[in-house]
Amino acid sequence: MPVVHPFRAVQYNQGVGDVSGLIAPPYDVLDLNAKQTLLAGDPHNIVGIDLPHVPAKELGPKEAYEEAGDAYRAMLDSGVLAQRETPAIFAYRQTFAFEDEPYQRCGMAATLETVPFGPRDGGGILAHEQTFGGPKEDRKALINALQCQSSPIFGLHQDEHGTAVELLHRVMDSRDPDMTADMGDGIKHEIWTIDDDATITEYQNALAGEDVFVADGHHRYNTALNYLAELESKDEVGADHPARRTMFVLVSMSDPGLAIGPTHRVLGGMEEYEIEKFIEAAQGLLNIEPIDNDPQTFLSQMDTLAEREQTNVFGIYDYATGLCFGAWPAVPDPLEMQFPKQSQAWRNLDVAIIQHMIVEEICQPELNNGEPINWAFPHSIDEVLAIGKGEETGSSIAGGGKPQLAIIVRPTPLEAVRDISRAGELMPQKSTFFYPKLATGLWLNPVG
Numbered sequence: 001m002p003v004v005h006p007f008r009a010v011q012y013n014q015g016v017g018d019v020s021g022l023i024a025p026p027y028d029v030l031d032l033n034a035k036q037t038l039l040a041g042d043p044h045n046i047v048g049i050d051l052p053h054v055p056a057k058e059l060g061p062k063e064a065y066e067e068a069g070d071a072y073r074a075m076l077d078s079g080v081l082a083q084r085e086t087p088a089i090f091a092y093r094q095t096f097a098f099e100d101e102p103y104q105r106c107g108m109a110a111t112l113e114t115v116p117f118g119p120r121d122g123g124g125i126l127a128h129e130q131t132f133g134g135p136k137e138d139r140k141a142l143i144n145a146l147q148c149q150s151s152p153i154f155g156l157h158q159d160e161h162g163t164a165v166e167l168l169h170r171v172m173d174s175r176d177p178d179m180t181a182d183m184g185d186g187i188k189h190e191i192w193t194i195d196d197d198a199t200i201t202e203y204q205n206a207l208a209g210e211d212v213f214v215a216d217g218h219h220r221y222n223t224a225l226n227y228l229a230e231l232e233s234k235d236e237v238g239a240d241h242p243a244r245r246t247m248f249v250l251v252s253m254s255d256p257g258l259a260i261g262p263t264h265r266v267l268g269g270m271e272e273y274e275i276e277k278f279i280e281a282a283q284g285l286l287n288i289e290p291i292d293n294d295p296q297t298f299l300s301q302m303d304t305l306a307e308r309e310q311t312n313v314f315g316i317y318d319y320a321t322g323l324c325f326g327a328w329p330a331v332p333d334p335l336e337m338q339f340p341k342q343s344q345a346w347r348n349l350d351v352a353i354i355q356h357m358i359v360e361e362i363c364q365p366e367l368n369n370g371e372p373i374n375w376a377f378p379h380s381i382d383e384v385l386a387i388g389k390g391e392e393t394g395s396s397i398a399g400g401g402k403p404q405l406a407i408i409v410r411p412t413p414l415e416a417v418r419d420i421s422r423a424g425e426l427m428p429q430k431s432t433f434f435y436p437k438l439a440t441g442l443w444l445n446p447v448g
Contacts, residue, residue: 004204005245006087006195007111010148010444012044013179014082015193020181023189023441026151026216027051028135044080046441050150052142059137069145083446088195089203090443091171092249095188096436098259105257105436106168108203109152109191109443111245112212114228117221118424123211125155126421129218129431139223147448149224151440152247153217156417159252163206168252171199179442187436212250213421215434221246227447247445249438253414260414261379261433265354265407266387269374270367273404275318279325281366285334285357288316288327295324295381298408302326306410312350314358315408319388329353345419350409351431358407376403377430384408 009015012022021042024030030038030047032054038045052068053060075081090109097103117127143149159165177190194200214221224246231237237244251258279288287309291301298315305326306313316325334357335347346352363373378384384406412432420427 003113004089004207004250005111005113006089006200007245007247007443007445008084008087009090009109010076010081010083010446011179012081012441015084015191016178018180019441020183022046023181023183023439024050025183025185026437026440027056028219029437031055044075046150049075049146050142050440052145053138056135056138057132058134059141062141065141065145068142069147072146072148081444086195088193089200091168091192091194092438092442093172093177093190094257094436094438095190096186098261098435103257103259105251105259106165106172106255107154107249107251108164108168109247109249110203111247111445112155114224114244114246116225119211119422123209125212125214125221127214127218127221127426128417128421129214129427129429132219132429135219136222136226139220140226143223143227143447146444147446149220149247149445149447151217151220152249152438152443152445153221154215154434154438155212155217155248155250156215156253156258156414157207157210157212157250158418159206159210159254162252162254164203164250165252165254167199167203167206181439181442183439187439189439189442191442207250211422212248213417215251215417215432216437224447242445243447245445245447247443253418258414259435260411261435262409262411263351263377263379263430263433264381264384264409265351266376266378266384266403267359267363267373267405267407268376268403270363270404271369271371272367273363275321275323275405277367278316278318278362278405281362282327282358283330285330285361286327287330288325291315291324291326293322293324295385295408298324298381299410302408302410312348312353313410314350314354315406317384317406317408319403319406329357343420343423343425345416345423346425346427349412349416349420349427349431351412351428354407354409355428363405379433379435381408 012019024047027050035047038047049068049072052064092107094105171192178193179191181189228243302313309328311328314327316327387403
């Protein structure tokens with residue numbers, strides 16, 4: 001692993017007390033209404049800095065980022081935000097419910113050396129998902145305006161023996177948290193500041209030699225790399241420049257509170273789509289059979305099918321009729337001919353089979369005249385159904401068009417994230433969903 005460093009975080013309330021009205025969900029899950037609601041609750045909410053332009057999937061006007069930078073500096077000048085005098089790392093616990101079970105996920109906020117993606121002696125930073133130009137342009141404009149990183153990247157590390165988890169729990173059990181927050185969404189946030197050299201060294205040693213797998217924040221880490229490269233090209237960055245470090249929250253793969261949910265696929269805008277035509281076009285590629293027409297039982301029925309067929313299994317939901325089906329590849333390793341150089345782990349991904357077989361070999365050529373399909377990426381069956389009703393769920397069909405076909409998947413296994421990252425391969429977008437997201441506004445990391 002790149003060396004773990006404490007950092008002089010910029011924080012609200014000097015890093016103590018309740019900051020519920022000042023933090024926000026990550027920028028990429030918020031729309032304009034959510035931003036306005038947060039700012040109405042408190043005009044100093046971090047969303048005014050972290051989300052200057054909506055949607056954040058593309059570069060906004062220059063003035064939006066300049067205003068965010070001015071707002072950030074004004075809060076520093078007024079004392080609303082303040083930078084710590086001494087470097088620290090921060091134990092971070094999120095308490096929540098997932099699939100009706102209680103969870104507590106624990107991690108550590110720290111900075112890591114800003115090094116290119118890929119394996120390295122002593123551990124590297126490894127990607128697993130594709131990135132896109134628009135979000136990186138937005139984040140680059142923001143970091144230029146703020147001269148700081150406004151939200152942490154979510155990183156995973158192996159921690160095979162649970163050493164890091166044990167240290168985190170020991171700190172958390174020793175005293176009350178220094179800072180707390182609750183945004184009213186069922187997730188409780190607690191922070192313990194750690195600035196003693198002995199505990200920091202112990203944590204650094206626990207992570208020595210380990211890879212970091214980026215769970216969430218690929219665009220932001222690419223932005224940190226691009227920001228550093230630009231400074232280096234201008235000879236504006238020395239060996240100790242703060243841009244050489246990037247803010248992470250590091251979570252152990254041994255943490256019992258690590259929850260992974262599915263990201264389903266909703267397809268729409270297909271000119272020739274009907275469920276009968278889809279089933280006919282899928283012959284020879286997918287086996288499809290009717291199941292109970294109750295979307296809420298998709299996952300249990302899929303488990304039964306997977307045990308029977310011993311292969312990838314999908315749920316198929318037709319919006320027009322409400323009919324439900326189970327589906328699985330008609331041949332073993334269906335992507336082998338198309339992607340012989342990809343690893344077996346990559347070819348076995350549900351999301352890879354959906355994108356490269358179901359969408360690119362069935363839906364686009366047979367049902368949409370070869371044109372691209374419109375996508376949405378809901379995380380729950382309730383969201384899948386809400387999209388069909390036209391309700392705003394944050395998962396609207398990108399590019400327009402009504403929802404026609406939902407493909408229900410099971411969560412991508414953690415082992416697949418590890419194996420594919422180490423193989424230097426990238427999954428299709430929206431392959432993983434680590435619940436919950438990290439909060440924004442608990443720490444900012446100056447890089448100017």
